[in-house]
Amino acid sequence: MGELVVTLLDVPIPGSVVGMVVLLIGLMLKGSVPEGLRLTSEGLLKVLPLLLVPAGVGLMTHFSVLSQYWGALLVALFFSTLVTMLVVALLLKFLSKEKSAEETE
DSSP states (O other): HHHHHHHHHHHHHHHHHHHHHHHHHHHHHOOOOOOHHHHHHEEEEEEEHHHHHHHHHHHHHHHHHHHHHHHHHEEEEEEEEHHHHHHHHHHHHHHHHHHHHHHHH
16 A cells, blocks of 8 residues: 555655555554454564564675765764654653543543
């Protein structure tokens, strides 16, 4: 579905990312996770470290490029981590307020 959306709309976002967003929206609308999807995702989580091996090999094969741009990569990783932590903290703060408001009603 994500690849289809990316192809039709010609957006510069990976199809897998768009597909995950579509899946998230679908699950939010449904309100629950189907049993088949839950079992499949649990099985994939068990072998997740094996799925990361090709990415590590890719890093090693392009080590010359990484060593050339290590400063820019370090800055990008630092700021993306900082932004992620900020967004998660704000989301946690928002959701905890919402949950406590529901409990007091």
